[in-house]
Structure formats: structure tokens, C-alpha cells
Amino acid sequence: MLATVSSNIFSNKYQPIYRLAGRAKKIWTYLTQNSSSSKKVKSEYTATNSAPNSSNRCDYVTPHDDIRDELGGVSCWRETWNGTDYCIWHAEEYGKPTNELADRRLNRPERIDQPHLCGVTSGDDISFEDCQLWKAKFNSSRLSGAIFTGCFLHRADFTGTHIDDADFTDCHADHAVFQNIEGRGAQFTDASLVHADLSTETRVAGGLGFADFENADLFDATFRNTYLQQADFSDSRLTHVTFVDRSCVGDC
Numbered sequence: 001m002l003a004t005v006s007s008n009i010f011s012n013k014y015q016p017i018y019r020l021a022g023r024a025k026k027i028w029t030y031l032t033q034n035s036s037s038s039k040k041v042k043s044e045y046t047a048t049n050s051a052p053n054s055s056n057r058c059d060y061v062t063p064h065d066d067i068r069d070e071l072g073g074v075s076c077w078r079e080t081w082n083g084t085d086y087c088i089w090h091a092e093e094y095g096k097p098t099n100e101l102a103d104r105r106l107n108r109p110e111r112i113d114q115p116h117l118c119g120v121t122s123g124d125d126i127s128f129e130d131c132q133l134w135k136a137k138f139n140s141s142r143l144s145g146a147i148f149t150g151c152f153l154h155r156a157d158f159t160g161t162h163i164d165d166a167d168f169t170d171c172h173a174d175h176a177v178f179q180n181i182e183g184r185g186a187q188f189t190d191a192s193l194v195h196a197d198l199s200t201e202t203r204v205a206g207g208l209g210f211a212d213f214e215n216a217d218l219f220d221a222t223f224r225n226t227y228l229q230q231a232d233f234s235d236s237r238l239t240h241v242t243f244v245d246r247s248c249v250g251d252c
């Protein structure tokens, strides 16, 4: 059975802008609707035991000039973690414990620029639905079944990860890197993957077999030596997409 491939070269070029504005609105709406509510919501403060002061808060800063065309600059004010000068999301340690990450993940969409999540084994224990994770580093992590629906993942790095059956529906992952992944059955429906790199150096067992790219924007994306058996590209935008070397679409 061949993969379904058709393209929509007339996708609205302004669609990514509308999507980003929509995500910012979701976060703002959540905050305003819950600011005076008695509903128990974890916050940067209630999730920790220490009163906030400059000595126990994360030193991470996103300079405005680095991201002004997308989100604007921001300073992190989360509690420091594990004796470092940074919070659990920004400390550059490999293989952070899943239970501690889950405990500090707020139950609402968050903006966490450049989180360092290499070597984690969170699987589907943590949801990043509607979060903004600009330049996130997930290298060599096991994220099978993870939830990234509606997530802003511009320039994120998923090199060497296991993302089989993970849900990236409606995510915004332009310029993201998905090299050498195990992504069998991953869902990219309605996702924006403009300029994304989904190449493979050495064929991984599942590659992106049975992955779903229906209605995805794949403008200028690269699939080099990528296993794509029975992947679905229905109604996707494939303008300037590169399928080279042993990229395999259909029965391989």
C-alpha cells in the first residue's frame, strides 16, 4: 500500500502568524480566566517551597534581539534546581528525573524558551500542549506518546529521540531538527514544519513509518534517507520538499 501524497501549494502564507497569535491568546485567556479563581492551579510560586528572591531564581534570559520577530525577550523567574544557577528546565544537565520535571510542569500552557531536556525518559508522563518551547533541546530523549499538540517548537532539536506515537498535531516546528529519530506513528497533522530537517544518517528501525503529515506545511523540509513507509502526506504542502538518497515513501 502506497503512502498518500498530494500537495497544497496554495497554503495561506500568513497562516503561521495567525497560529502564533492564537497560541499567545490561549495563554493570556487562561491566565485572565484563572487569576481570581478559587480553582487550585500550580504556579511558579505554589509549585515550590521557597519565597522568591534574586538568589534562588533562575538566571536564564532570552535577549529581545534574539527572538523579537517571534515572541520578544523574557527572563525566567523559576526556582533554581539541584544546586545550579538555573531552574530544572534551563539547567544543562543530562537525564533529568521525570518525576521532578512533571512536578514543576504547571497545569496550563507555559512559555519556556530554550529548555534543556536532553536524555530525559518522560514518555507521555508530561504534556506540553499549547506550550511555547522555542529552541527546545530534546536530544536523545525518550518521548514515545508525548503530547506536543499546539506547541510552539520553532528551531527545536529532537535529534536522536524516540517520538513514536507522539502527538505534534497543529504544532509550529519551523526550522526544527528531527534527525535520526524513531518516530513510527508520530502525528504531525496540521503541523507547520517549514524548513524542518527530518533526515536520517543510519536507518533507524521505525523511522517515520505510519507517520501522519496530513494537511501539514512542509515547505522546504528535508527527508534524507528517511524511512516513510505508509506515511500519510494527504493535502500537505510539499513545495521545495527534498526526498533524497534512500528516502522511502510507500512499500520499501
Ligand SMILES: [Zn+2]
Pocket (backbone or CB within 6 Å): 058, 059, 060, 076, 077, 078, 086, 087, 088, 089, 090
Ligand atoms: Zn529557568
